[in-house]
Amino acid sequence: MKSEKIHQNDFIVNSWEELCEEVYRDSWKPHLTRYRSDYAFRGLSDAGYELKNSFLRNCGQRPELEYHLLRNFRKYSISKDAQLTASFWRSLVMAQHHGLPTRLLDWTYSPFIAMHFATANTEKFDLDGVIWKVDFVKVNRLVSEPLNHLLREERCNAFTIEMLEESIMSLSDFDKKLNKEQVIFFEPPSIDQRIVNQYAFFSVMTQPTSIMDEWLVDHPELYRRIIIPKELKWEVRDKLDQANITERVLFPGLDGLATWLKRHYKPATNDLAGE
Template sequence: MAARTCTRLDTSLQRLGGQYHDLEHHLLRNFRKYARDTTVPAQSATTWDWLALAQHHGLPTRLLDWTYSPYVALHFATDDLEAYHEDGIVWALNYVKAAEHLPDRLRQVLRQEGSNVFTSELLQPVSSSLRELEELQTEPYVLFLEPPSLDARIVHQYALFSLMSTAQSVLHDWLMDRPELYFRIIIPAKLKWEVRDKLDQANITERVLLPGLGGLSRWLHRHYSPRSDGKVFLDDNEMR
């Protein structure tokens, strides 16, 4: 599942605009070059490990973030206080049936592994680069990739990435031709506070999903912010 306030499923790379597909290789190459002095994957890391790391840290990529958890998706549909005047959207995609549209070689790998999604270790022997991924099939397709456990955020958010076989392919358009693969849940703006209250009571918060001081600060900022109905978002039994 994925949460959106907009109605289209486009990637951060596509939102760059211009000739974004020509920039993808340069973005990832320079990310790998300048990330050497930071915490990075091992020297044997694959393209897919680097792509997941780059996406995780905000680099524009062709990846889209998904989660196995409907509660996590609802969190990200209701965590932005500036968007409470807008409806939220949760996209639910059947990744098992989506795998039926993969090239034969990729489907065979999943069958042999008894899996419905890829890891970098599964994908690397079949396709070691974005270019090879595109060459496996002329018709665009989507695959789902479980990221490595780079940190607690990915683990706690039950994270999953999707990527199209070409940078120009838009998952939204691909899905419009295959309506049996997805459905959308609309969260009316007037119900967002009620949904948000219930999520907080279930401990689905920034403090849990974004471990660390940054997530803690985001949770406290939202928790104490005035609500649009004039109330303060505070649980007296929990905090003073």
């Protein structure tokens, strides 16, 4: 579903150089004398798409179904490593990773991986793409107790599974203890090479039917939307391929290889044989 909202923080890039400059804007940390970004990135092939989680897209306004989805996933799943589903947080990550509808949203620390997901679908090359750039450090600092103190104690910017397991035992516990619409960003365990290669982490909101766009619009200081015009998509795609930011790397295995080859050898024009 597409968002009807007009985002005041939209920035349209007009070149590859401008795109690279924009994703790294504000990453310089004078006190460290290093470039260290505080941003989470999410690339979408259509700038009109909402930040709507897969549970809401699949189940609509039926929040009671979330518990049953995860309960049955844990009941029927067979894992070689029991630790991967030992807690509801780990089960939630595993479920998202394997395509079960959940309230999680996928993000990456890498702006180039976000560029990949904004330009991977050639069927959407007639539409502008978008990269959501969200200051996850500031977002996490807004969270209420009992989670806020964990960040201070650990002196870190993103939650880990282990930190969340200390205070939150279930999704209903998460919703009740935070008590209002809130967002956190957390890092998953390294389940497999795909998680590692995509430099992935997740956002999660209280309430499974919450839409992150609506929360961000109320916090304009926390985000920016970088619009990639449709006319620029092929250039971005080709340069990412040359930089080896492809499905072959991000989705290790034959499926990723086949997807990369399919796009790599697709002509950029519509003059395809047999049409």
